Amino acid sequence: MTRWVYGFDEIDAAKAAVDDDWDRVRGLLGGKGANLADMASLGVPVPPGFTITTEACNAFIAGDGALPDGLWDEVLTAVRDMEEASGKTYGGTDNPLLVAVRSGAKFSMPGMMDTVLNVGLNDEVAAAMIERTGDERFVLDSHRRLVQMFATVVLGMDGDPFEEILREHRGTHGVINDADLPPEALRATVDSFRAHVRARSATPFPEDPYDQLRLATEAVFHSWNSRRAFDYRRAAKIADDLGTAVNVVAMVFGNTGTNSGTGVLMSRNPTNGEPKLEGDYLLNAQGEDVVAGNRETKPIEQLADDLPDAAEELGAIARRLEEHYREMQDMEFTVEDGTLWLLQTRTGKRTAQAAVRIAVDMADEGLITKAEAVGRVTPDQVDFFLHPQFSPESLADLTAVAQGLNVSPGAAVGVVAFDPDLAERWGRDGRDVVLVRHETKPDDVHGMLAATGILTSSGGRTSHAALVARQFGKPAVTGASAIDIDMASRTLTVGNDTLHEGEWISIDGTSGNIYLGKVETVAPDLDNEWLTTVLGWADEFRTLGVRANSDEPEDAARARSYGAEGIGLCRTEHMFFDPERLPIVQRMITAPNLAERKEALDEMREFQRADFAGLFEAMDGLPVILRLLDPPLHEFLPSWEELHRHQTDLQLRLVRAADLETVERLVRELSEVHDMLGRVEALRETNPMLGLRGVRLGITMPEITRMQARAVFEAAVEVAERGGDPKPEIMVPLVSEATELARQRQLIDEVAEAVFEEAGRRVEYQVGTMIEVPRAALTSEDIAEHADFLSFGTNDLTQTTFAISRDDAEQAFLLQYLADKILTENPFASIDAKGVGRLMGIALDGARSTKPAIETGVCGEHGGDPASIALCHDMGLTYVSCSAYRIPVARLAAAQAALAAGAS
Numbered sequence: 001m002t003r004w005v006y007g008f009d010e011i012d013a014a015k016a017a018v019d020d021d022w023d024r025v026r027g028l029l030g031g032k033g034a035n036l037a038d039m040a041s042l043g044v045p046v047p048p049g050f051t052i053t054t055e056a057c058n059a060f061i062a063g064d065g066a067l068p069d070g071l072w073d074e075v076l077t078a079v080r081d082m083e084e085a086s087g088k089t090y091g092g093t094d095n096p097l098l099v100a101v102r103s104g105a106k107f108s109m110p111g112m113m114d115t116v117l118n119v120g121l122n123d124e125v126a127a128a129m130i131e132r133t134g135d136e137r138f139v140l141d142s143h144r145r146l147v148q149m150f151a152t153v154v155l156g157m158d159g160d161p162f163e164e165i166l167r168e169h170r171g172t173h174g175v176i177n178d179a180d181l182p183p184e185a186l187r188a189t190v191d192s193f194r195a196h197v198r199a200r201s202a203t204p205f206p207e208d209p210y211d212q213l214r215l216a217t218e219a220v221f222h223s224w225n226s227r228r229a230f231d232y233r234r235a236a237k238i239a240d241d242l243g244t245a246v247n248v249v250a251m252v253f254g255n256t257g258t259n260s261g262t263g264v265l266m267s268r269n270p271t272n273g274e275p276k277l278e279g280d281y282l283l284n285a286q287g288e289d290v291v292a293g294n295r296e297t298k299p300i301e302q303l304a305d306d307l308p309d310a311a312e313e314l315g316a317i318a319r320r321l322e323e324h325y326r327e328m329q330d331m332e333f334t335v336e337d338g339t340l341w342l343l344q345t346r347t348g349k350r351t352a353q354a355a356v357r358i359a360v361d362m363a364d365e366g367l368i369t370k371a372e373a374v375g376r377v378t379p380d381q382v383d384f385f386l387h388p389q390f391s392p393e394s395l396a397d398l399t400a401v402a403q404g405l406n407v408s409p410g411a412a413v414g415v416v417a418f419d420p421d422l423a424e425r426w427g428r429d430g431r432d433v434v435l436v437r438h439e440t441k442p443d444d445v446h447g448m449l450a451a452t453g454i455l456t457s458s459g460g461r462t463s464h465a466a467l468v469a470r471q472f473g474k475p476a477v478t479g480a481s482a483i484d485i486d487m488a489s490r491t492l493t494v495g496n497d498t499l500h501e502g503e504w505i506s507i508d509g510t511s512g513n514i515y516l517g518k519v520e521t522v523a524p525d526l527d528n529e530w531l532t533t534v535l536g537w538a539d540e541f542r543t544l545g546v547r548a549n550s551d552e553p554e555d556a557a558r559a560r561s562y563g564a565e566g567i568g569l570c571r572t573e574h575m576f577f578d579p580e581r582l583p584i585v586q587r588m589i590t591a592p593n594l595a596e597r598k599e600a601l602d603e604m605r606e607f608q609r610a611d612f613a614g615l616f617e618a619m620d621g622l623p624v625i626l627r628l629l630d631p632p633l634h635e636f637l638p639s640w641e642e643l644h645r646h647q648t649d650l651q652l653r654l655v656r657a658a659d660l661e662t663v664e665r666l667v668r669e670l671s672e673v674h675d676m677l678g679r680v681e682a683l684r685e686t687n688p689m690l691g692l693r694g695v696r697l698g699i700t701m702p703e704i705t706r707m708q709a710r711a712v713f714e715a716a717v718e719v720a721e722r723g724g725d726p727k728p729e730i731m732v733p734l735v736s737e738a739t740e741l742a743r744q745r746q747l748i749d750e751v752a753e754a755v756f757e758e759a760g761r762r763v764e765y766q767v768g769t770m771i772e773v774p775r776a777a778l779t780s781e782d783i784a785e786h787a788d789f790l791s792f793g794t795n796d797l798t799q800t801t802f803a804i805s806r807d808d809a810e811q812a813f814l815l816q817y818l819a820d821k822i823l824t825e826n827p828f829a830s831i832d833a834k835g836v837g838r839l840m841g842i843a844l845d846g847a848r849s850t851k852p853a854i855e856t857g858v859c860g861e862h863g864g865d866p867a868s869i870a871l872c873h874d875m876g877l878t879y880v881s882c883s884a885y886r887i888p889v890a891r892l893a894a895a896q897a898a899l900a901a902g903a904s
């Protein structure tokens with residue numbers, strides 16, 4: 001028989017049910033339930049209670065909303081146990097027990113599912129409680145909260161009319177806060193609430209405490225499939241079939257007076273990671289008051305003045321729980337008449353900055369190992385350090401129009417949208433949107449995810465907006481009270497300025513500043529000391545090298561400062577696109593004879609030599625792979641279509657020309673265009689990607705290879721003469737037959753010898769090739785004969801393996817393939833392990849059979865993709881190569897791959 005219910009004092013039984021596997025305990029009891037029971041076993045004060053398992057939720061959903069057999073009997077037994085533990089009775093009039101009914105899935109989904117407090121109250125129970133406590137106001141306030149929450153959460157009613165009724169009663173009694181309403185007003189409020197429920201809901205408010213408990217439990221189960229929970233799961237990549245547990249917890253009251261209170265506490269600062277308690281609380285309040293953001297909370301430091309004993313105990317518990325879980329904790333607590341109770345602890349959500357600092361600090365404190373620290377930072381978090389920030393220059397003469405709380409760092413620039421549906425729609429249209437709200441609610445999540453940034457006029461650091469933004473790395477500013485949002489006119493007013501929906505705003509989640517208009521952003525540098533440390537540790541674990549795809553000395557120097565261990569790919573054609581250089585390249589291509597071509601090539605050699613020298617200097621002592629010219633030559637010439645259009649235009653103008661001078665000029669121009677058109681036509685191919693490119697250029701025009709090789713060796717000699725340590729490696733692209741490489745290598749070696757002889761100095765160098773087409777992969781044992789190294793050009797290898805044009809795919813059917821799940825991943829972003837990966841494996845086996853220790857790498861765009869990096873690690877490649885800004889991520893991903901494979 002399946003067991004559906006576990007008491008908080010039964011963690012051992014729950015563990016035994018799932019082979020003592022903690023992950024499965026969390027799966028069964030949900031994160032909150034598992035931790036409550038775990039805390040109880042550690043001696044942390046937790047109110048009595050029990051957990052209904054996630055399996056019960058799944059059975060309930062599968063059974064179309066019927067509670068599974070046996071569940072209710074187990075609940076009744078568990079309620080008896082709670083009564084015994086607390087000395088109170090549920091639904092009784094002697095010493096009444098009230099309970100909270102809370103959701104709790106395996107992975108925390110803050111605010112996404114339902115909770116009902118004060119369950120078990122009705123008029124009789126209330127009367128008994130008033131008699132016992134003598135606190136009529138407190139009991140009636142609890143009662144009105146129950147009816148209000150039950151109506152909105154369980155019965156699904158609109159919340160506004162209840163707020164309206166409360167407002168009326170406040171008005172009648174001339175008070176501002178609910179807490180100041182006298183008992184008779186609260187009693188009247190409860191009656192008005194119930195009357196409203198009777199009038200508007202098919203189900204009346206249940207007076208029987210057991211009906212309340214059952215309906216609240218079912219509502220929590222149902223909330224697993226609410227739209228907001230569904231949206232959240234999709235974004236957080238949480239599976240839909242996990243289900244939620246239900247925790248039934250004896251109520252403890254933070255609203256019994258000023259010796260009581262409730263709050264949330266993080267064991268470290270979730271924004272910057274500082275090892276210091278961080279949190280908010282309210283005296284004389286109940287849980288939802290703190291997160292709702294409508295009462296001003298106090299910072300946790302003040303608790304020591306208000307409730308010193310509880311503050312001290314809370315600090316000790318935070319430390320104890322951090323030591324136990326070896327993770328930063330996010331706790332909820334309540335103090336009832338001076339007694340502290342922990343209602344929840346979970347792993348705290350944090351910003352990327354905080355994640356990195358906490359991982360490093362915890363390793364330094366000996367709480368976790370360095371390997372664990374490296375494992376706790378995600379590639380996305382490292383990536384966040386590369387997020388745009390506002391450029392100091394653009395801020396220099398700008399003043400912030402307002403400031404709010406800097407709850408999630410980074411700069412966001414977008415057009416204002418006041419509602420989440422609009423934000424989602426505009427986001428889908430590719431617009432940058434800043435979602436601006438009074439405060440966000442769980443129903444807003446789809447709009448928050450579509451926005452580049454989030455701005456709220458109320459709400460604190462632990463508000464819904466702040467939590468969600470941090471988790472998804474969205475820059476956010478909350479609590480910007482100077483901002484006045486008018487939903488009727490859909491405008492935002494701040495001081496004398498008014499902004500309409502659709503106008504630009506810029507927010508800085510790092511400082512909390514808000515600017516009108518579009519502020520310029522720049523990528524930040526990576527100088528963060530904790531990031532540097534954790535990446536340094538990553539380097540200790542990884543065995544895969546990390547190199548840069550870089551064509552320019554300044555970029556190469558940046559890549560080196562980010563940790564690049566050389567250049568894995570310099571696409572030399574990128575050096576030709578400079579507007580000053582292009583005419584020379586065009587002269588080279590269109591030269592009518594060899595002599596003229598050589599003249600142009602000599603000119604090109606001059607600037608290539610300087611380029612290469614710059615790269616050798618930036619990467620002094622490290623390998624620099626320079627790839628010979630790769631693209632089809634017509635790419636350097638004007639487009640055929642454009643020339644054709646130009647020619648037609650000139651012809652028309654010639655027909656209409658009125659004077660001789662114009663005729664002569666047009667004839668001259670026409671002849672030039674005609675000439676160029678002829679040359680472009682001569683080079684034009686139907687499938688240029690499969691045409692005269694890569695090594696085929698060097699074979700048909702060996703003088704290009706000679707020129708490039710000479711530039712490489714002359715630069716190397718020059719740098720060596722200046723005392724540098726250049727390590728040139730020449731790479732031949734798009735080889736599909738070993739003889740191609742053998743011929744090119746011969747040319748390169750001849751040029752090297754000639755240059756060294758002229759210079760009277762030798763420089764060590766290597767010659768290798770790329771594996772970019774299936775035939776190269778399949779014949780790698782022959783290719784390796786002539787290669788010192790191999791590098792997988794996974795862009796072309798993907799293109800040629802799938803026969804999908806890399807230039808067109810993402811504008812055409814590939815997106816539909818992904819949407820229709822014909823392909824689960826974009827193969828141009830993440831290496832297709834099954835097909836392309838298999839070819840790589842064959843190529844490696846072949847090459848290693850010829851040269852066991854041959855150097856191998858990946859230099860396609862996949863070199864910065866964590867999943868592809870893991871594949872490269874597993875295949876024993878020497879390095880991956882990627883753009884400078886992805887190098888930190890690649891270092892981390894390579895270390896995580898090594899750790900996953902058992903490195904320590």
Ligand code: PEP
Pocket residue numbers: 569571630772792793794795796797859860861
């Ligand atoms: C490749 O094909 O993967 C490669 C690195 O070369 P390119 O992208 O320049 O064709």
Ligand code: MG
Pocket residue numbers: 733772793795796
């Ligand atoms: Mg290529």
